[in-house]
Amino acid sequence: MTDPKVTQSEPAPGSTDTQLEPGQARNEVAPPSRSQQVLRDILGGSAMISVLAVVLALLAGGILIALTDKDVQAAAGYFFSRPADTFRAIWDAVAGAYVALFQGSIYNFRADDFVRGIRPLTETLKFATPLITAGLGVALAFRVGLFNIGGRGQMLVAAGAAGYIGFAVPLPPGIHLVVAVLVGMLAGAIWGGIVGLLKARTGAHEVIVTIMLNYVAFYLISYLLTQQWALQAPGSTNPKSAAMLPTAVFPKILGEQFNLHLGFIVAIAATIWFWYFINRSSMGFRFRAVGENPNAAQVAGIKVKSVYVWAMVFSGALVGLAGVNQVLGTVTSGFTATIDASIGFDAITVALLGRSRPVGVFVAGVLFGALKAGGYSMQAAQGVPIDIVLVVQSLIVLFIAAPPLVRAIFRLPVPGTAPKSRTRKLEVAK
Known part of the structure:
Protein backbone atom coordinates (compact mmCIF):
# COMPACT_ATOMS: atom_id res chain seq x y z
CA MET A 1 0.00 0.00 0.00
CA THR A 2 1.23 3.48 -0.82
CA ASP A 3 1.17 6.15 1.83
CA PRO A 4 -1.67 8.49 0.75
CA LYS A 5 0.22 11.50 2.13
CA VAL A 6 3.00 11.16 -0.44
CA THR A 7 2.35 12.39 -3.97
CA GLN A 8 4.61 11.04 -6.72
CA SER A 9 4.89 12.27 -10.30
CA GLU A 10 6.91 11.48 -13.40
CA PRO A 11 10.21 13.31 -13.86
CA ALA A 12 9.99 16.41 -16.02
CA PRO A 13 11.47 16.24 -19.50
CA GLY A 14 15.16 17.12 -19.29
CA SER A 15 15.28 16.61 -15.51
CA THR A 16 17.97 14.41 -13.96
CA ASP A 17 15.80 13.48 -10.95
CA THR A 18 14.53 9.92 -11.14
CA GLN A 19 13.05 9.37 -7.68
CA LEU A 20 12.50 11.81 -4.84
CA GLU A 21 11.94 11.29 -1.15
CA PRO A 22 9.10 13.12 0.60
CA GLY A 23 10.04 16.75 1.25
CA GLN A 24 12.63 16.94 -1.51
CA ALA A 25 12.43 19.42 -4.39
CA ARG A 26 12.79 18.86 -8.10
CA ASN A 27 13.69 21.27 -10.95
CA GLU A 28 11.10 21.26 -13.73
CA VAL A 29 10.98 23.37 -16.85
CA ALA A 30 8.06 25.79 -16.52
CA PRO A 31 6.22 26.70 -19.72
CA PRO A 32 6.30 30.45 -20.47
CA SER A 33 3.14 32.47 -20.10
CA ARG A 34 1.19 33.47 -23.18
CA SER A 35 2.34 37.09 -22.96
CA GLN A 36 5.97 36.00 -22.70
CA GLN A 37 5.62 33.70 -25.69
CA VAL A 38 4.01 36.48 -27.74
CA LEU A 39 6.86 38.82 -26.78
CA ARG A 40 9.43 36.23 -27.85
CA ASP A 41 7.67 35.74 -31.18
CA ILE A 42 7.65 39.50 -31.79
CA LEU A 43 11.30 39.98 -30.85
CA GLY A 44 12.43 37.09 -33.01
CA GLY A 45 9.94 37.56 -35.83
CA SER A 46 10.60 38.62 -39.40
CA ALA A 47 9.41 42.20 -38.83
CA MET A 48 11.97 42.76 -36.07
CA ILE A 49 14.68 41.16 -38.23
CA SER A 50 13.87 43.64 -41.02
CA VAL A 51 14.01 46.63 -38.65
CA LEU A 52 17.30 45.53 -37.11
CA ALA A 53 18.74 44.82 -40.57
CA VAL A 54 18.15 48.48 -41.42
CA VAL A 55 19.73 49.54 -38.12
CA LEU A 56 22.83 47.42 -38.75
CA ALA A 57 23.10 48.74 -42.31
CA LEU A 58 22.93 52.34 -41.05
CA LEU A 59 25.60 51.60 -38.44
CA ALA A 60 27.83 50.11 -41.12
CA GLY A 61 27.12 53.12 -43.30
CA GLY A 62 28.19 55.38 -40.43
CA ILE A 63 31.51 53.55 -40.24
CA LEU A 64 32.06 54.04 -43.96
CA ILE A 65 31.16 57.73 -43.68
CA ALA A 66 33.71 58.15 -40.89
CA LEU A 67 36.43 56.31 -42.81
CA THR A 68 35.96 58.42 -45.94
CA ASP A 69 35.70 61.80 -44.17
CA LYS A 70 38.76 64.04 -44.64
CA ASP A 71 38.49 65.63 -41.20
CA VAL A 72 38.43 62.21 -39.55
CA GLN A 73 41.45 61.14 -41.54
CA ALA A 74 43.33 64.29 -40.56
CA ALA A 75 42.48 63.92 -36.87
CA ALA A 76 43.45 60.25 -36.91
CA GLY A 77 46.98 61.30 -37.85
CA TYR A 78 47.58 62.59 -34.31
CA PHE A 79 45.17 60.26 -32.51
CA PHE A 80 47.54 59.27 -29.69
CA SER A 81 48.31 62.85 -28.75
CA ARG A 82 44.73 64.17 -28.93
CA PRO A 83 42.25 61.25 -29.24
CA ALA A 84 39.27 63.45 -28.42
CA ASP A 85 39.67 65.28 -31.72
CA THR A 86 39.28 62.04 -33.66
CA PHE A 87 36.11 61.03 -31.82
CA ARG A 88 34.71 64.54 -32.24
CA ALA A 89 35.43 64.43 -35.96
CA ILE A 90 33.78 61.02 -36.26
CA TRP A 91 30.68 62.28 -34.48
CA ASP A 92 30.51 65.42 -36.62
CA ALA A 93 30.87 63.41 -39.84
CA VAL A 94 28.33 60.71 -39.05
CA ALA A 95 25.81 62.94 -37.27
CA GLY A 96 26.08 65.60 -39.97
CA ALA A 97 25.52 63.05 -42.71
CA TYR A 98 22.45 61.49 -41.12
CA VAL A 99 21.00 64.87 -40.17
CA ALA A 100 21.39 65.89 -43.80
CA LEU A 101 19.71 62.59 -44.77
CA PHE A 102 16.77 63.43 -42.50
CA GLN A 103 16.52 66.99 -43.77
CA GLY A 104 16.61 65.82 -47.36
CA SER A 105 14.03 63.08 -46.95
CA ILE A 106 11.62 63.91 -44.11
CA TYR A 107 11.60 67.50 -42.91
CA ASN A 108 13.95 70.44 -43.37
CA PHE A 109 13.79 72.19 -40.00
CA ARG A 110 16.01 74.98 -41.35
CA ALA A 111 13.43 76.04 -43.94
CA ASP A 112 11.69 79.38 -43.68
CA ASP A 113 8.16 77.99 -43.54
CA PHE A 114 6.26 74.72 -43.19
CA VAL A 115 5.61 74.35 -46.92
CA ARG A 116 9.31 74.38 -47.74
CA GLY A 117 10.08 72.28 -44.70
CA ARG A 357 3.62 41.55 -47.53
CA PRO A 358 1.71 44.55 -48.95
CA VAL A 359 2.15 46.82 -45.93
CA GLY A 360 5.77 45.75 -45.52
CA VAL A 361 6.52 46.45 -49.18
CA PHE A 362 4.85 49.86 -48.91
CA VAL A 363 6.93 50.81 -45.86
CA ALA A 364 10.11 49.44 -47.45
CA GLY A 365 9.41 51.45 -50.59
CA VAL A 366 9.05 54.64 -48.55
CA LEU A 367 12.31 53.84 -46.73
CA PHE A 368 14.23 53.39 -49.95
CA GLY A 369 12.59 56.51 -51.34
CA ALA A 370 13.91 58.36 -48.29
CA LEU A 371 17.40 56.97 -48.88
CA LYS A 372 17.29 58.16 -52.48
CA ALA A 373 15.93 61.62 -51.65
CA GLY A 374 18.23 62.10 -48.66
CA GLY A 375 21.28 60.71 -50.43
CA TYR A 376 21.49 63.73 -52.69
CA SER A 377 21.17 66.01 -49.67
CA MET A 378 24.01 64.18 -47.91
CA GLN A 379 26.22 64.57 -50.93
CA ALA A 380 25.45 68.27 -51.33
CA ALA A 381 25.64 69.26 -47.64
CA GLN A 382 28.37 66.98 -46.30
CA GLY A 383 30.21 65.76 -49.37
CA VAL A 384 29.28 62.14 -48.61
CA PRO A 385 29.54 59.97 -51.76
CA ILE A 386 26.14 58.91 -53.04
CA ASP A 387 27.56 55.40 -53.29
CA ILE A 388 27.28 55.14 -49.51
CA VAL A 389 23.50 54.91 -49.94
CA LEU A 390 23.97 52.03 -52.37
CA VAL A 391 26.20 50.28 -49.85
CA VAL A 392 23.54 50.71 -47.15
CA GLN A 393 20.90 49.22 -49.46
CA SER A 394 23.16 46.27 -50.24
CA LEU A 395 23.88 45.67 -46.56
CA ILE A 396 20.16 45.64 -45.83
CA VAL A 397 19.79 42.76 -48.27
CA LEU A 398 22.77 41.00 -46.72
CA PHE A 399 21.39 41.16 -43.19
CA ILE A 400 17.87 40.21 -44.27
CA ALA A 401 19.29 37.15 -46.01
CA ALA A 402 21.00 36.07 -42.76
CA PRO A 403 18.42 36.13 -39.91
CA PRO A 404 20.61 33.91 -37.66
CA LEU A 405 23.35 36.55 -37.87
CA VAL A 406 20.98 39.32 -36.79
CA ARG A 407 19.60 37.15 -33.96
CA ALA A 408 23.13 36.37 -32.80
CA ILE A 409 24.20 40.03 -32.80
CA PHE A 410 21.16 41.22 -30.82
CA ARG A 411 20.66 37.93 -28.91
CA LEU A 412 17.11 37.58 -30.13
CA PRO A 413 15.01 34.50 -29.39
CA VAL A 414 13.88 32.09 -32.06
CA PRO A 415 10.07 32.35 -32.56
CA GLY A 416 8.11 29.40 -31.19
CA THR A 417 10.78 28.27 -28.70
CA ALA A 418 10.64 28.44 -24.92
CA PRO A 419 13.31 30.01 -22.70
CA LYS A 420 16.04 27.56 -21.74
CA SER A 421 16.60 28.73 -18.16
CA ARG A 422 13.05 28.88 -16.83
CA THR A 423 12.81 26.37 -13.99
CA ARG A 424 10.71 26.08 -10.90
CA LYS A 425 10.84 24.10 -7.72
CA LEU A 426 8.18 21.46 -7.18
CA GLU A 427 7.71 20.26 -3.65
CA VAL A 428 6.77 16.65 -2.98
CA ALA A 429 4.09 16.40 -0.33
CA LYS A 430 5.12 14.79 2.88
Whole structure:
Protein backbone atom coordinates (compact mmCIF):
# COMPACT_ATOMS: atom_id res chain seq x y z
CA MET A 1 0.00 0.00 0.00
CA THR A 2 1.23 3.48 -0.82
CA ASP A 3 1.17 6.15 1.83
CA PRO A 4 -1.67 8.49 0.75
CA LYS A 5 0.22 11.50 2.13
CA VAL A 6 3.00 11.16 -0.44
CA THR A 7 2.35 12.39 -3.97
CA GLN A 8 4.61 11.04 -6.72
CA SER A 9 4.89 12.27 -10.30
CA GLU A 10 6.91 11.48 -13.40
CA PRO A 11 10.21 13.31 -13.86
CA ALA A 12 9.99 16.41 -16.02
CA PRO A 13 11.47 16.24 -19.50
CA GLY A 14 15.16 17.12 -19.29
CA SER A 15 15.28 16.61 -15.51
CA THR A 16 17.97 14.41 -13.96
CA ASP A 17 15.80 13.48 -10.95
CA THR A 18 14.53 9.92 -11.14
CA GLN A 19 13.05 9.37 -7.68
CA LEU A 20 12.50 11.81 -4.84
CA GLU A 21 11.94 11.29 -1.15
CA PRO A 22 9.10 13.12 0.60
CA GLY A 23 10.04 16.75 1.25
CA GLN A 24 12.63 16.94 -1.51
CA ALA A 25 12.43 19.42 -4.39
CA ARG A 26 12.79 18.86 -8.10
CA ASN A 27 13.69 21.27 -10.95
CA GLU A 28 11.10 21.26 -13.73
CA VAL A 29 10.98 23.37 -16.85
CA ALA A 30 8.06 25.79 -16.52
CA PRO A 31 6.22 26.70 -19.72
CA PRO A 32 6.30 30.45 -20.47
CA SER A 33 3.14 32.47 -20.10
CA ARG A 34 1.19 33.47 -23.18
CA SER A 35 2.34 37.09 -22.96
CA GLN A 36 5.97 36.00 -22.70
CA GLN A 37 5.62 33.70 -25.69
CA VAL A 38 4.01 36.48 -27.74
CA LEU A 39 6.86 38.82 -26.78
CA ARG A 40 9.43 36.23 -27.85
CA ASP A 41 7.67 35.74 -31.18
CA ILE A 42 7.65 39.50 -31.79
CA LEU A 43 11.30 39.98 -30.85
CA GLY A 44 12.43 37.09 -33.01
CA GLY A 45 9.94 37.56 -35.83
CA SER A 46 10.60 38.62 -39.40
CA ALA A 47 9.41 42.20 -38.83
CA MET A 48 11.97 42.76 -36.07
CA ILE A 49 14.68 41.16 -38.23
CA SER A 50 13.87 43.64 -41.02
CA VAL A 51 14.01 46.63 -38.65
CA LEU A 52 17.30 45.53 -37.11
CA ALA A 53 18.74 44.82 -40.57
CA VAL A 54 18.15 48.48 -41.42
CA VAL A 55 19.73 49.54 -38.12
CA LEU A 56 22.83 47.42 -38.75
CA ALA A 57 23.10 48.74 -42.31
CA LEU A 58 22.93 52.34 -41.05
CA LEU A 59 25.60 51.60 -38.44
CA ALA A 60 27.83 50.11 -41.12
CA GLY A 61 27.12 53.12 -43.30
CA GLY A 62 28.19 55.38 -40.43
CA ILE A 63 31.51 53.55 -40.24
CA LEU A 64 32.06 54.04 -43.96
CA ILE A 65 31.16 57.73 -43.68
CA ALA A 66 33.71 58.15 -40.89
CA LEU A 67 36.43 56.31 -42.81
CA THR A 68 35.96 58.42 -45.94
CA ASP A 69 35.70 61.80 -44.17
CA LYS A 70 38.76 64.04 -44.64
CA ASP A 71 38.49 65.63 -41.20
CA VAL A 72 38.43 62.21 -39.55
CA GLN A 73 41.45 61.14 -41.54
CA ALA A 74 43.33 64.29 -40.56
CA ALA A 75 42.48 63.92 -36.87
CA ALA A 76 43.45 60.25 -36.91
CA GLY A 77 46.98 61.30 -37.85
CA TYR A 78 47.58 62.59 -34.31
CA PHE A 79 45.17 60.26 -32.51
CA PHE A 80 47.54 59.27 -29.69
CA SER A 81 48.31 62.85 -28.75
CA ARG A 82 44.73 64.17 -28.93
CA PRO A 83 42.25 61.25 -29.24
CA ALA A 84 39.27 63.45 -28.42
CA ASP A 85 39.67 65.28 -31.72
CA THR A 86 39.28 62.04 -33.66
CA PHE A 87 36.11 61.03 -31.82
CA ARG A 88 34.71 64.54 -32.24
CA ALA A 89 35.43 64.43 -35.96
CA ILE A 90 33.78 61.02 -36.26
CA TRP A 91 30.68 62.28 -34.48
CA ASP A 92 30.51 65.42 -36.62
CA ALA A 93 30.87 63.41 -39.84
CA VAL A 94 28.33 60.71 -39.05
CA ALA A 95 25.81 62.94 -37.27
CA GLY A 96 26.08 65.60 -39.97
CA ALA A 97 25.52 63.05 -42.71
CA TYR A 98 22.45 61.49 -41.12
CA VAL A 99 21.00 64.87 -40.17
CA ALA A 100 21.39 65.89 -43.80
CA LEU A 101 19.71 62.59 -44.77
CA PHE A 102 16.77 63.43 -42.50
CA GLN A 103 16.52 66.99 -43.77
CA GLY A 104 16.61 65.82 -47.36
CA SER A 105 14.03 63.08 -46.95
CA ILE A 106 11.62 63.91 -44.11
CA TYR A 107 11.60 67.50 -42.91
CA ASN A 108 13.95 70.44 -43.37
CA PHE A 109 13.79 72.19 -40.00
CA ARG A 110 16.01 74.98 -41.35
CA ALA A 111 13.43 76.04 -43.94
CA ASP A 112 11.69 79.38 -43.68
CA ASP A 113 8.16 77.99 -43.54
CA PHE A 114 6.26 74.72 -43.19
CA VAL A 115 5.61 74.35 -46.92
CA ARG A 116 9.31 74.38 -47.74
CA GLY A 117 10.08 72.28 -44.70
CA ILE A 118 7.74 69.48 -45.73
CA ARG A 119 8.93 69.42 -49.34
CA PRO A 120 11.58 66.70 -48.66
CA LEU A 121 8.84 64.31 -47.51
CA THR A 122 6.95 64.81 -50.76
CA GLU A 123 10.16 64.10 -52.66
CA THR A 124 10.57 60.89 -50.67
CA LEU A 125 7.06 59.80 -51.57
CA LYS A 126 7.71 60.66 -55.21
CA PHE A 127 10.82 58.49 -55.29
CA ALA A 128 8.98 55.76 -53.36
CA THR A 129 6.05 55.54 -55.78
CA PRO A 130 7.70 53.40 -58.51
CA LEU A 131 9.59 51.40 -55.87
CA ILE A 132 6.30 50.46 -54.18
CA THR A 133 4.54 49.28 -57.33
CA ALA A 134 7.60 47.43 -58.65
CA GLY A 135 8.17 45.92 -55.20
CA LEU A 136 4.57 44.70 -55.15
CA GLY A 137 5.10 43.02 -58.51
CA VAL A 138 8.23 41.22 -57.31
CA ALA A 139 6.51 40.30 -54.02
CA LEU A 140 3.55 38.81 -55.89
CA ALA A 141 5.90 36.49 -57.76
CA PHE A 142 7.66 35.63 -54.50
CA ARG A 143 4.35 34.54 -52.96
CA VAL A 144 3.98 31.98 -55.75
CA GLY A 145 7.55 30.76 -55.40
CA LEU A 146 8.85 32.60 -58.47
CA PHE A 147 11.87 34.89 -58.57
CA ASN A 148 11.08 37.80 -60.87
CA ILE A 149 14.26 39.74 -61.55
CA GLY A 150 13.00 40.97 -64.91
CA GLY A 151 11.79 44.26 -63.51
CA ARG A 152 14.02 46.28 -65.79
CA GLY A 153 12.65 44.73 -68.95
CA GLN A 154 9.04 44.92 -67.79
CA MET A 155 9.48 48.58 -66.84
CA LEU A 156 11.10 49.46 -70.17
CA VAL A 157 8.42 47.90 -72.39
CA ALA A 158 5.70 49.45 -70.21
CA ALA A 159 7.41 52.84 -70.39
CA GLY A 160 7.74 52.54 -74.16
CA ALA A 161 4.08 51.60 -74.63
CA ALA A 162 2.72 54.23 -72.23
CA GLY A 163 5.11 56.85 -73.59
CA TYR A 164 4.00 56.26 -77.16
CA ILE A 165 0.36 56.70 -76.19
CA GLY A 166 1.38 59.72 -74.13
CA PHE A 167 2.97 61.74 -76.92
CA ALA A 168 1.76 60.24 -80.21
CA VAL A 169 -1.94 59.46 -79.64
CA PRO A 170 -3.97 62.56 -78.70
CA LEU A 171 -7.07 61.74 -76.67
CA PRO A 172 -9.52 63.72 -74.54
CA PRO A 173 -8.35 64.73 -71.04
CA GLY A 174 -8.92 62.04 -68.41
CA ILE A 175 -9.34 59.31 -71.01
CA HIS A 176 -5.83 59.89 -72.34
CA LEU A 177 -4.15 59.31 -68.98
CA VAL A 178 -6.22 56.21 -68.22
CA VAL A 179 -5.53 54.67 -71.63
CA ALA A 180 -1.79 55.38 -71.35
CA VAL A 181 -1.64 53.75 -67.91
CA LEU A 182 -3.60 50.69 -68.99
CA VAL A 183 -1.59 50.21 -72.18
CA GLY A 184 1.66 50.45 -70.19
CA MET A 185 0.46 47.90 -67.63
CA LEU A 186 -0.71 45.62 -70.44
CA ALA A 187 2.73 45.74 -72.05
CA GLY A 188 4.37 44.87 -68.72
CA ALA A 189 1.86 42.07 -68.20
CA ILE A 190 2.62 40.58 -71.63
CA TRP A 191 6.37 40.78 -71.01
CA GLY A 192 5.95 39.05 -67.65
CA GLY A 193 3.47 36.57 -69.09
CA ILE A 194 6.10 35.38 -71.58
CA VAL A 195 8.19 34.25 -68.62
CA GLY A 196 5.29 32.44 -66.98
CA LEU A 197 4.31 30.76 -70.24
CA LEU A 198 7.83 29.52 -70.92
CA LYS A 199 8.12 28.17 -67.39
CA ALA A 200 4.74 26.45 -67.56
CA ARG A 201 5.20 24.93 -71.03
CA THR A 202 8.91 24.15 -71.15
CA GLY A 203 10.06 24.26 -67.54
CA ALA A 204 12.50 27.11 -68.30
CA HIS A 205 13.83 28.72 -65.13
CA GLU A 206 12.31 32.15 -64.60
CA VAL A 207 15.61 33.66 -63.43
CA ILE A 208 17.37 32.87 -66.71
CA VAL A 209 14.41 33.95 -68.82
CA THR A 210 13.92 37.25 -67.02
CA ILE A 211 17.62 38.10 -67.30
CA MET A 212 17.55 37.46 -71.04
CA LEU A 213 14.34 39.46 -71.49
CA ASN A 214 15.92 42.39 -69.66
CA TYR A 215 18.52 42.62 -72.41
CA VAL A 216 15.93 42.11 -75.14
CA ALA A 217 13.78 44.93 -73.75
CA PHE A 218 16.71 47.30 -73.34
CA TYR A 219 17.99 46.88 -76.89
CA LEU A 220 14.46 46.91 -78.32
CA ILE A 221 13.59 50.21 -76.65
CA SER A 222 17.04 51.61 -77.53
CA TYR A 223 16.37 50.77 -81.19
CA LEU A 224 12.85 52.22 -81.18
CA LEU A 225 14.18 55.46 -79.68
CA THR A 226 16.31 55.92 -82.79
CA GLN A 227 13.39 55.51 -85.22
CA GLN A 228 11.20 58.45 -86.21
CA TRP A 229 8.26 56.16 -86.92
CA ALA A 230 8.42 54.72 -83.40
CA LEU A 231 9.53 56.46 -80.20
CA GLN A 232 12.10 59.05 -81.32
CA ALA A 233 11.06 62.68 -81.07
CA PRO A 234 10.24 64.20 -84.48
CA GLY A 235 13.16 66.11 -85.96
CA SER A 236 15.62 64.85 -83.33
CA THR A 237 18.76 62.79 -83.81
CA ASN A 238 19.09 61.85 -80.14
CA PRO A 239 17.72 58.52 -78.84
CA LYS A 240 14.99 60.22 -76.86
CA SER A 241 11.22 60.40 -77.11
CA ALA A 242 9.08 63.47 -77.51
CA ALA A 243 7.58 65.24 -74.50
CA MET A 244 4.36 63.80 -73.09
CA LEU A 245 1.15 65.62 -73.93
CA PRO A 246 -0.34 67.48 -70.94
CA THR A 247 -3.44 65.26 -71.02
CA ALA A 248 -1.29 62.16 -70.41
CA VAL A 249 0.66 63.43 -67.41
CA PHE A 250 -0.14 62.53 -63.79
CA PRO A 251 -1.52 65.71 -62.16
CA LYS A 252 0.23 67.01 -59.06
CA ILE A 253 -1.88 66.35 -55.97
CA LEU A 254 -0.46 69.04 -53.65
CA GLY A 255 -0.04 71.92 -56.05
CA GLU A 256 2.68 73.09 -58.35
CA GLN A 257 5.14 73.76 -55.52
CA PHE A 258 5.46 70.00 -54.95
CA ASN A 259 6.44 67.23 -57.36
CA LEU A 260 4.23 64.56 -55.75
CA HIS A 261 1.66 63.44 -58.29
CA LEU A 262 -1.32 61.15 -58.70
CA GLY A 263 0.95 58.17 -59.21
CA PHE A 264 1.38 57.94 -55.43
CA ILE A 265 -2.38 57.51 -54.99
CA VAL A 266 -2.25 54.79 -57.65
CA ALA A 267 0.52 53.08 -55.66
CA ILE A 268 -1.67 53.14 -52.54
CA ALA A 269 -4.54 51.64 -54.55
CA ALA A 270 -2.19 48.94 -55.88
CA THR A 271 -1.14 48.09 -52.32
CA ILE A 272 -4.77 47.73 -51.22
CA TRP A 273 -5.53 45.60 -54.26
CA PHE A 274 -2.53 43.36 -53.53
CA TRP A 275 -3.73 42.77 -49.96
CA TYR A 276 -7.28 41.96 -51.05
CA PHE A 277 -6.16 39.76 -53.93
CA ILE A 278 -3.74 37.65 -51.89
CA ASN A 279 -5.77 37.37 -48.69
CA ARG A 280 -9.40 37.47 -49.81
CA SER A 281 -9.75 36.20 -53.38
CA SER A 282 -9.95 32.58 -54.51
CA MET A 283 -7.19 33.10 -57.06
CA GLY A 284 -5.01 34.60 -54.34
CA PHE A 285 -5.60 31.48 -52.27
CA ARG A 286 -4.39 29.35 -55.17
CA PHE A 287 -1.34 31.58 -55.50
CA ARG A 288 -0.48 31.13 -51.83
CA ALA A 289 -1.09 27.39 -51.99
CA VAL A 290 1.29 26.98 -54.93
CA GLY A 291 3.86 29.16 -53.19
CA GLU A 292 3.73 27.01 -50.06
CA ASN A 293 3.86 23.63 -51.78
CA PRO A 294 3.27 23.24 -55.52
CA ASN A 295 3.10 19.43 -55.30
CA ALA A 296 0.41 19.51 -52.63
CA ALA A 297 -1.46 22.18 -54.59
CA GLN A 298 -1.34 19.96 -57.68
CA VAL A 299 -2.77 17.04 -55.70
CA ALA A 300 -5.53 19.32 -54.39
CA GLY A 301 -6.62 20.07 -57.95
CA ILE A 302 -4.95 23.44 -58.48
CA LYS A 303 -3.51 23.97 -61.96
CA VAL A 304 0.01 24.94 -60.99
CA LYS A 305 1.14 25.79 -64.52
CA SER A 306 -1.80 28.13 -64.98
CA VAL A 307 -0.97 29.81 -61.67
CA TYR A 308 2.62 30.38 -62.84
CA VAL A 309 1.39 32.11 -65.99
CA TRP A 310 -1.12 34.36 -64.24
CA ALA A 311 1.30 35.17 -61.44
CA MET A 312 3.86 36.49 -63.90
CA VAL A 313 1.15 38.37 -65.79
CA PHE A 314 0.04 40.21 -62.66
CA SER A 315 3.64 40.66 -61.52
CA GLY A 316 4.60 42.16 -64.86
CA ALA A 317 1.60 44.50 -64.77
CA LEU A 318 2.54 45.85 -61.33
CA VAL A 319 6.20 46.27 -62.28
CA GLY A 320 5.08 47.86 -65.54
CA LEU A 321 3.09 50.37 -63.51
CA ALA A 322 6.43 51.59 -62.14
CA GLY A 323 7.63 52.22 -65.70
CA VAL A 324 4.40 54.06 -66.46
CA ASN A 325 4.97 56.21 -63.40
CA GLN A 326 8.47 57.10 -64.57
CA VAL A 327 7.24 58.23 -67.99
CA LEU A 328 3.99 59.97 -67.09
CA GLY A 329 4.93 61.33 -63.69
CA THR A 330 8.63 61.91 -63.21
CA VAL A 331 10.01 62.39 -66.73
CA THR A 332 7.41 64.26 -68.77
CA SER A 333 9.84 65.93 -71.20
CA GLY A 334 10.73 62.66 -72.94
CA PHE A 335 12.52 59.50 -71.90
CA THR A 336 15.56 57.44 -72.84
CA ALA A 337 16.48 53.77 -72.50
CA THR A 338 17.71 54.41 -68.95
CA ILE A 339 14.24 55.37 -67.74
CA ASP A 340 14.16 52.38 -65.38
CA ALA A 341 16.91 53.98 -63.21
CA SER A 342 17.74 50.59 -61.59
CA ILE A 343 14.29 50.54 -59.97
CA GLY A 344 13.66 47.05 -61.33
CA PHE A 345 16.56 45.71 -59.26
CA ASP A 346 15.86 47.89 -56.22
CA ALA A 347 12.35 46.41 -56.20
CA ILE A 348 13.86 43.03 -55.30
CA THR A 349 15.36 44.55 -52.16
CA VAL A 350 12.09 46.31 -51.36
CA ALA A 351 10.16 43.04 -51.66
CA LEU A 352 12.69 41.21 -49.49
CA LEU A 353 12.69 43.91 -46.82
CA GLY A 354 8.89 43.98 -46.85
CA ARG A 355 8.75 40.16 -46.51
CA SER A 356 6.47 40.07 -49.58
CA ARG A 357 3.62 41.55 -47.53
CA PRO A 358 1.71 44.55 -48.95
CA VAL A 359 2.15 46.82 -45.93
CA GLY A 360 5.77 45.75 -45.52
CA VAL A 361 6.52 46.45 -49.18
CA PHE A 362 4.85 49.86 -48.91
CA VAL A 363 6.93 50.81 -45.86
CA ALA A 364 10.11 49.44 -47.45
CA GLY A 365 9.41 51.45 -50.59
CA VAL A 366 9.05 54.64 -48.55
CA LEU A 367 12.31 53.84 -46.73
CA PHE A 368 14.23 53.39 -49.95
CA GLY A 369 12.59 56.51 -51.34
CA ALA A 370 13.91 58.36 -48.29
CA LEU A 371 17.40 56.97 -48.88
CA LYS A 372 17.29 58.16 -52.48
CA ALA A 373 15.93 61.62 -51.65
CA GLY A 374 18.23 62.10 -48.66
CA GLY A 375 21.28 60.71 -50.43
CA TYR A 376 21.49 63.73 -52.69
CA SER A 377 21.17 66.01 -49.67
CA MET A 378 24.01 64.18 -47.91
CA GLN A 379 26.22 64.57 -50.93
CA ALA A 380 25.45 68.27 -51.33
CA ALA A 381 25.64 69.26 -47.64
CA GLN A 382 28.37 66.98 -46.30
CA GLY A 383 30.21 65.76 -49.37
CA VAL A 384 29.28 62.14 -48.61
CA PRO A 385 29.54 59.97 -51.76
CA ILE A 386 26.14 58.91 -53.04
CA ASP A 387 27.56 55.40 -53.29
CA ILE A 388 27.28 55.14 -49.51
CA VAL A 389 23.50 54.91 -49.94
CA LEU A 390 23.97 52.03 -52.37
CA VAL A 391 26.20 50.28 -49.85
CA VAL A 392 23.54 50.71 -47.15
CA GLN A 393 20.90 49.22 -49.46
CA SER A 394 23.16 46.27 -50.24
CA LEU A 395 23.88 45.67 -46.56
CA ILE A 396 20.16 45.64 -45.83
CA VAL A 397 19.79 42.76 -48.27
CA LEU A 398 22.77 41.00 -46.72
CA PHE A 399 21.39 41.16 -43.19
CA ILE A 400 17.87 40.21 -44.27
CA ALA A 401 19.29 37.15 -46.01
CA ALA A 402 21.00 36.07 -42.76
CA PRO A 403 18.42 36.13 -39.91
CA PRO A 404 20.61 33.91 -37.66
CA LEU A 405 23.35 36.55 -37.87
CA VAL A 406 20.98 39.32 -36.79
CA ARG A 407 19.60 37.15 -33.96
CA ALA A 408 23.13 36.37 -32.80
CA ILE A 409 24.20 40.03 -32.80
CA PHE A 410 21.16 41.22 -30.82
CA ARG A 411 20.66 37.93 -28.91
CA LEU A 412 17.11 37.58 -30.13
CA PRO A 413 15.01 34.50 -29.39
CA VAL A 414 13.88 32.09 -32.06
CA PRO A 415 10.07 32.35 -32.56
CA GLY A 416 8.11 29.40 -31.19
CA THR A 417 10.78 28.27 -28.70
CA ALA A 418 10.64 28.44 -24.92
CA PRO A 419 13.31 30.01 -22.70
CA LYS A 420 16.04 27.56 -21.74
CA SER A 421 16.60 28.73 -18.16
CA ARG A 422 13.05 28.88 -16.83
CA THR A 423 12.81 26.37 -13.99
CA ARG A 424 10.71 26.08 -10.90
CA LYS A 425 10.84 24.10 -7.72
CA LEU A 426 8.18 21.46 -7.18
CA GLU A 427 7.71 20.26 -3.65
CA VAL A 428 6.77 16.65 -2.98
CA ALA A 429 4.09 16.40 -0.33
CA LYS A 430 5.12 14.79 2.88
